Amino acid sequence: MNDKEQKYIEIAKKLLQQEDINTYTVISDSMKPLIKKGDKIVCVKKDFGSLKKYQIIAFKNNIPGKKDIPVVHRIIEKKHKEDVCYRTKGDNSLYTDKELVFQEHFIGVVDKIIKENRTINLNTKTGRIISLVACFLFCIKNFFKLVFININKFFVMCFRKETSLVYDDDLLMLRQVILTQTKDWQTIVKNDTELLNPFIQKDKKICDFSFGGGYCEESFNFIRKGINIEYKNLDTKDKNDFDVIICSRVINIVENKQKRQVIYDTLKTFIKKDGTILLSYINEKNNVFVALKRKIYNFFSKKYDGPLSDDIVYEDNCFIMKNLPFKVVYDELINCGFVIKNFKKTGKVISFLLQKKC
Secondary structure (H helix, E strand, O other), rough: OOOOHHHHHEEEEEEEEHEEEEEOOOOOOOOOOOOOOEEEEEEOOHHHHHHHOEEEEEEOOOOOOOOOOOOEEEEEEEEOOEEEEEEEOOOOOOOOOOEEEHHHHEEEEEEEEEEEEEEEEEEOOHHHHHHHHHHHHHHHHHHHHHHHHHHHHHHHHHHOOOOOOOOOOHHHHHHHOOOOOOHHHHHHHHHHHHHHHHHOOOOOOOOEEEEEOOOOOHHHHHHHHOOOOOEEEOOOOOOOEEEEEEEHHHHHHHHOOOHHHHHHHHHHHHHEEEEEEEEEEOOOOOHHHHHHHHHHHHHHHHOOOOOOOOOEEEEOOOOEEEOOOOOHHHHHHHOOOOOEEEEEEOOOOEEEEEOOOO
């Protein structure tokens, strides 16, 4: 081995020993065309607070179940929530990443992109220009793609006839889960758990009521802590005196006031005189264009068999979430003989704590 070869070996060893340099193989095309699936990237550790807009960084995924998968995306915004954090987006993605990147997720700044036939060094002027040009060209492309998608959705929503959903089919609960956005699901569980905490005790008789979909997440939260919670279907004929009843989102999946009244009456039958009922739901406002389309259909066609006016339409003609304003449900509960002890409104999520009138 000559001196020149030995020199390069020593340099390579030093590079491998540096803890602030890491090499990864990209496993998706979210940063295409600049970084394609199969390309290698070299990441360098830098001061997290000094990162700049449009830099490409590698970070650990903050999505539950995928926390060990590294992500390589571009910084599009620097934010300050308690600590410095960044909003990111893939150049080839239509939408920004849902989760912000904090210090604990940060792996490093992409320093080099190693392709089959060349290497792009992002520390050079040429490399930075290539990176920014790729970013802005795909921003323009994604803008027009989003415009096309939204125009297409608008025409489908306004002109395609909706078919009636069968409320008693086997996919009912599955549809309900799919049509609830993750943030609304998390909010309703958080609100309900906070309201229920003072009433949930091991010596209390507690029940979860639903339409056959099993325990709600609020109940599971307490079951994990060793609390015994029974489960009842609202079609149950026997009667019990429960200290606490949990009824989350059930009124979201019935189609009219009469059926909500059945739910209220059933809950009154199963609760003790001084017991507490948690009733919560999500109020989804309907789209003005959908409402207009239905009026036009009803005016010109007596055979229209589409959904009722307060149903919410989603893709593939699914509709299930209801337009139930707070005042409407509040008045129904009062007229049905409940005392509203407490309530919480957070965005579209509404939760009530109820007792029967003496």
